[in-house]
C-alpha cells in the first residue's frame with residue numbers, strides 16, 4: 001500500500017483534530033444547574049402571638065378567670081397553687097360549650113357536667129373524654145401573657 005504525501009498530511013491533520021476535540025471534551029466542566037430551594041417550611045407551626053391577658057393577681061389561688069380573645073377563642077386561666085398558673089382553651093371537649101369556670105378545685109362545664117383538672121386540663125368526670133387544649137402562659141412581673 002502506498003501513501004502519498006497529501007493522504008499522509010490529511011490523516012495527520014484529522015488525527016490531531018480528533019485528539020484536540022477529545023481533550024476539550026474531557027476538560028469541559030459539566031454545567032451545574034441548581035433549582036432554587038424552597039424557603040417555606042410547611043411543617044413548622046406559625047409563630048406564637050403574645051396576648052396580654054391581665055394581672056396575675058386577678059386570678060385567685062384555687063380559682064379561674066376567663067379571657068375572651070376572639071369569637072373563636074376564650075382562654076381559661078387557672079391558679080392551682082400560689083406560683084402556678086395554667087391556661088386552657090375554654091371550649092369544652094365534649095360538645096363545644098365554653099366551660100363555666102373553676103368550682104371545688106375543678107374546671108366545670110355547665111352544659112352536661114364535665115369536670116377537668118385545673119392543673120392538667122384532663123377530664124375528671126362527666127361526658128368529656130379528652131383534655132382541654134393547653135395554652136402556654138407566662139407571668140412577667142404582674143402581668144399574664146398567653147402565647148397563642
Ligand code: FES
Nearest residue numbers: 092094095109112
Ligand atoms: S359541652 Fe361541656 S359537658 Fe358537654
